Amino acid sequence: MGQTPNSTENIDKTPASAASKKPNQSKLFVPEPPFRPGDTPDYSHISVPSNHTPVRPDPLCDAHDTVEHALKLIRVLRFNGENAGPWKTDLSLEKKLEALEIMMRTRAMDERMFTMQRQGKMSFYMKSTGEEAVSVGHALALRDDDMTFPTYRQQGILIARGASMKEMMCQVLSNSGDPLDGKSIPVLYSFKKHGFFSISGNLGTQLIQGVGWAMAEAYKNTDGIASVFTGEGATAEGDFHYALNFASTYRAPCIINVVNNQWAISSFQGIAAGRGETFAARGTGYGLATLRVDGNDILAVYAATQWAAERARGGGGATVIEHYTYRAEGHSTSDDPSKYRAENEGDVWPFGDPIQRLKTHLIYMGAWDDERHAALAETLKKEVRETFKEAEAMGSVANSTQLPDSTMFEQVYETEPSHLREQRQMFNEELG
Amino acid sequence: MPQMTMIEAIRDALDVKMSQDPDVLVFGEDVGYFGGVFRCTAGLQEKHGLHRCFDTPISEGGIVGIAIGMASNGLRPVAEIQFADYIYPAYDQIASEAARLRYRSNGDFTAPLTIRTPVGGGIYGGTTHSQSPEALFTHISGLKTVIPSNPYDAKGLLITAIEDNDPVLFLEPKRLYNGPFDGDPHKPALNWKKHELGEVPAGHYTVPFEKARMIAEGDDVTILAYGTMVWVADAVVKEMGIKADVIDLRSLLPLDLDTIVESVKKTGRCVILHEATRTSGFGAELSSLVQEHCFYHLEAPIQRVTGWDTPYPHAQEWAYFPGPKRVKRAVKAVLKGA
Numbered sequence: 001m002g003q004t005p006n007s008t009e010n011i012d013k014t015p016a017s018a019a020s021k022k023p024n025q026s027k028l029f030v031p032e033p034p035f036r037p038g039d040t041p042d043y044s045h046i047s048v049p050s051n052h053t054p055v056r057p058d059p060l061c062d063a064h065d066t067v068e069h070a071l072k073l074i075r076v077l078r079f080n081g082e083n084a085g086p087w088k089t090d091l092s093l094e095k096k097l098e099a100l101e102i103m104m105r106t107r108a109m110d111e112r113m114f115t116m117q118r119q120g121k122m123s124f125y126m127k128s129t130g131e132e133a134v135s136v137g138h139a140l141a142l143r144d145d146d147m148t149f150p151t152y153r154q155q156g157i158l159i160a161r162g163a164s165m166k167e168m169m170c171q172v173l174s175n176s177g178d179p180l181d182g183k184s185i186p187v188l189y190s191f192k193k194h195g196f197f198s199i200s201g202n203l204g205t206q207l208i209q210g211v212g213w214a215m216a217e218a219y220k221n222t223d224g225i226a227s228v229f230t231g232e233g234a235t236a237e238g239d240f241h242y243a244l245n246f247a248s249t250y251r252a253p254c255i256i257n258v259v260n261n262q263w264a265i266s267s268f269q270g271i272a273a274g275r276g277e278t279f280a281a282r283g284t285g286y287g288l289a290t291l292r293v294d295g296n297d298i299l300a301v302y303a304a305t306q307w308a309a310e311r312a313r314g315g316g317g318a319t320v321i322e323h324y325t326y327r328a329e330g331h332s333t334s335d336d337p338s339k340y341r342a343e344n345e346g347d348v349w350p351f352g353d354p355i356q357r358l359k360t361h362l363i364y365m366g367a368w369d370d371e372r373h374a375a376l377a378e379t380l381k382k383e384v385r386e387t388f389k390e391a392e393a394m395g396s397v398a399n400s401t402q403l404p405d406s407t408m409f410e411q412v413y414e415t416e417p418s419h420l421r422e423q424r425q426m427f428n429e430e431l432g
Numbered sequence: 433m434p435q436m437t438m439i440e441a442i443r444d445a446l447d448v449k450m451s452q453d454p455d456v457l458v459f460g461e462d463v464g465y466f467g468g469v470f471r472c473t474a475g476l477q478e479k480h481g482l483h484r485c486f487d488t489p490i491s492e493g494g495i496v497g498i499a500i501g502m503a504s505n506g507l508r509p510v511a512e513i514q515f516a517d518y519i520y521p522a523y524d525q526i527a528s529e530a531a532r533l534r535y536r537s538n539g540d541f542t543a544p545l546t547i548r549t550p551v552g553g554g555i556y557g558g559t560t561h562s563q564s565p566e567a568l569f570t571h572i573s574g575l576k577t578v579i580p581s582n583p584y585d586a587k588g589l590l591i592t593a594i595e596d597n598d599p600v601l602f603l604e605p606k607r608l609y610n611g612p613f614d615g616d617p618h619k620p621a622l623n624w625k626k627h628e629l630g631e632v633p634a635g636h637y638t639v640p641f642e643k644a645r646m647i648a649e650g651d652d653v654t655i656l657a658y659g660t661m662v663w664v665a666d667a668v669v670k671e672m673g674i675k676a677d678v679i680d681l682r683s684l685l686p687l688d689l690d691t692i693v694e695s696v697k698k699t700g701r702c703v704i705l706h707e708a709t710r711t712s713g714f715g716a717e718l719s720s721l722v723q724e725h726c727f728y729h730l731e732a733p734i735q736r737v738t739g740w741d742t743p744y745p746h747a748q749e750w751a752y753f754p755g756p757k758r759v760k761r762a763v764k765a766v767l768k769g770a
C-alpha cells in the first residue's frame with residue numbers, strides 16, 4: 001500500500017498557529033475506505049440479511065413507522081433464486097422476463113458504447129453496470145407519465161420506457177439524429193416524452209427541481225408524481241437538504257432515491273456519509289418515510305418503489321429510498337478505478353450482480369435457462385451493434401457530426417434577442 | 433388613473449396575473465400571510481388562497497429550485513428572494529439550471545419563471561442589504577435581467593416577465609419603492625403619488641423588454657442609467673441646465689442597443705451610471721458597446737460613475753453611493769471642449 005490510512009505523520013508537525021493551544025485527542029479525522037489497490041478486499045463484515053427483511057407497513061403509515069426501515073435492508077430475491085418475505089412482489093413471470101431483457105439491453109448498450117468511446121467515436125461515456133436493477137426496477141413500478149429526475153447513471157429508465165436506443169446513441173454521438181442538436185455532452189439525455197428530465201452536469205440540482213415538479217402536480221390536483229435521483233456522493237450537496245426539507249414541508253408527492261454505489265469517482269461512501277448510519281436514515285430527521293433496499297435485487301427495488309409511489313399518490317408525501325448497490329466499473333470513460341480501489345472489489349461484493357440474481361430466480365421458477373439466456377445476450381448484442389451502425393451513419397464527433405454549427409445559437413431563448421442575432425451574423429462572416 | 437407606489441404597482445401586477453392565470457404562484461420567505469418584508473405581496477394570500485401565495489423555508493437555492501421544477505411542469509412561478517444580497521445560495525440554480533434548461537434540452541424543457549428581488553443601496557443597508565449584483569446575471573446567457581425605475585414600468589415589466597417563456601430576474605430598486613430619489617439624502621423623501629410615472633393603469637398592460645425609456649431628451653450628452661441612478665441623472669441634468677438624453681435602460685439583457693447607439697451618435701458623449709461596483713460591472717459592457725458602435729462619433733472618452741470597488745459600507749453610505757456631485761463631475765468632464 002502506497003500510503004497509510006489515517007497516518008499520524010502529517011499531524012505531528014503541529015502548525016505554528018496552534019502552538020499556544022493544548023492538544024486535542026480527536027486530531028483531524030479523515031475517513032478512509034477499508035481497502036485500497038493491492039489489498040485483498042473482504043466484505044464478510046457486511047451482513048446480507050436474508051430472513052430479517054423489515055415488515056411491509058401500509059404505504060400511508062406514519063413516517064415514523066419506517067424509521068427502522070432506514071437501517072435494515074429490504075430484500076426479496078434470495079441467492080438460491082427464491083422470491084420471499086413480506087415485500088414479495090406480484091409481478092407476473094412475463095413482466096419479470098421483460099425486466100431481465102431490459103436490464104440486459106441496458107448493459108449491452110453500455111458495453112458497446114464504452115468500446116466505441118475507446119475507439120474514438122465519441123468523447124465520453126458512463127456505464128451503469130451493476131446498477132441496472134435500480135433504474136429498471138424503479139421505472140417498471142412507476143407510471144410512464146411520472147416524471148423522473150435522473151442522474152447520468154439511470155439510462156435503464158429510458159430503456160425500460162421504450163426510448164429509441166438509436167436516438168440515445170445519436171445523443172452520445174452528437175450527430176444529426178441527436179434530439180439535442182449536439183448541445184450536451186454524451187449521456188446527458190433529455191426525453192420529456194418518456195418522463196425523463198433533462199440531465200444537468202451540475203450534481204444534485206435536479207433533486208429540488210423534482211420536488212418542485214411534484215409540488216406542481218399536487219397544486220394541479222393530479223395523481224402524477226416525481227422521482228428524483230442522486231448518487232450517495234452528491235447527497236453532500238446542499239440541494240439534497242433542500243429537497244428533503246421542501247418535500248417534507250409541502251408533502252410533495254415524490255420519491256427521493258439515493259443510489260449508494262459505494263463510490264463517488266475515487267471517494268468512498270464514507271466521505272459523504274460522515275457518521276450517519278445510512279443514507280436512508282437522512283430522511284428520518286426530516287420526517288420523511290424511509291426505505292433501504294438491496295439495489296441488486298430488482299424485485300425489492302420494484303416493491304419499494306411501488307410502496308413509495310402509492311404513498312405519494314395517496315397524499316402521504318415523499319419517501320427516501322436508499323438503493324444499496326455497487327459501482328461495478330469505472331466512474332466514466334475518463335476514470336481508472338485501479339488507482340484508488342482494490343481490483344476485484346466488485347467481484348467479492350456480497351450482493352452479487354443484479355442480472356445474475358434475476359436470472360437465477362427465473363431459472364428457479366423453471367421459466368428460464370442458461371441457453372435462452374446466452375441466446376438473448378447474443379441477440380441483444382447484435383441488436384445494439386446494428387443500432388449503433390445506423391446511429392453512426394448519421395455522423396459523429398470523430399468525423400463529421402453532420403450538424404450545422406449555427407444550431408448553437410438556437411434555444412438560448414424562446415425568440416432570438418438582437419445581440420444573438422448580431423453574433424450569429426458575426427459568426428457567419430468570420431467562419432462562414 | 434390610480435396613483436401607486438412601486439410597492440403597490442408590483443403587488444398590483446401580481447394580483448392581475450394571479451387573477452388571470454391559475455398557473456401563476458407566488459412564494460418566498462415571509463411573502464404569504466405577512467405579505468412580504470416590503471409589503472409587495474400584502475393581501476395576495478388572503479385574496480387568492482394559501483396554495484397560490486405561500487411562505488417558504490429560508491432556502492434561496494430551494495426557492496429557485498422548486499420554481500424551476502414547477503415552471504418546467506407548466507406553472508408560472510414568481511419567486512421572491514428577500515434581498516438580492518441573499519441570491520447567491522440560488523446562483524447555481526439560476527445560472528446552471530434555469531438559464532440553461534431550454535438550451536441543454538434543446539427546447540424539450542423550459543423554465544418560464546420570474547425571480548423578484550430588491551436591489552440597491554441608499555438605505556443604510558450596509559454590506560448585505562445594498563448590493564447591486566446585476567452584472568453577475570447579465571453575464572449568464574439564457575437569463576433575462578430587467579430593472580424598473582418607477583411604478584408604471586414596474587407593473588408593466590413584471591407582467592411581461594411573468595408572461596415571458598424564459599427565466600427573468602426582476603430587480604427592484606428598494607430605494608425607489610416609495611418614491612423617486614435624486615441622490616440627496618438630506619432632502620425630504622418624495623412620494624410616487626405626486627409623480628407622473630406613479631400613474632398606473634388598472635388591469636393588464638405590459639412594458640416590452642429590450643426597449644429603453646427616454647426620461648429626458650437633449651443633444652449635449654447621453655446618460656445611460658437604470659434603477660435609482662435614473663433619478664440621480666435626471667436631477668443632475670435639470671440642475672446643470674443642460675440638454676441630455678437620459679436613457680433608462682429598463683431591460684439590461686436583452687438590451688435596447690439601438691436607442692443607445694442612436695443617442696450617442698447624436699450627442700457624441702456618453703456617461704454611464706450604476707450603483708454596482710466598477711470593475712467588470714455592467715457599465716463596462718455598456719462602455720464597450722458604445723465604443724464599438726459609436727467610435728467615430730465620440731467627442732470625449734466615455735465616463736463611468738459607479739460604486740467603488742469595495743463592499744457596500746454602512747457609515748460611509750453617501751461617500752460610496754454615486755451621488756449628484758460625482759455625476760455632475762463626470763458630465764462636466766465629457767462636456768469639456770463641447
Ligand SMILES: Cc1ncc(C[n+]2csc(CCOP(=O)(O)OP(=O)(O)O)c2C)c(N)n1
Nearest residue numbers: 153201202203231232233234261263264265
Ligand atoms: C456540482 C458538481 N460537483 C462536482 C462534479 C464532478 N463530478 C461528477 S460525477 C462526481 C461523483 C458523483 O458521485 P455519486 O453522487 O456517488 O454518483 P455516482 O457517480 O457514483 O453514480 C463528481 C464529483 C459535478 N458534476 N458537479
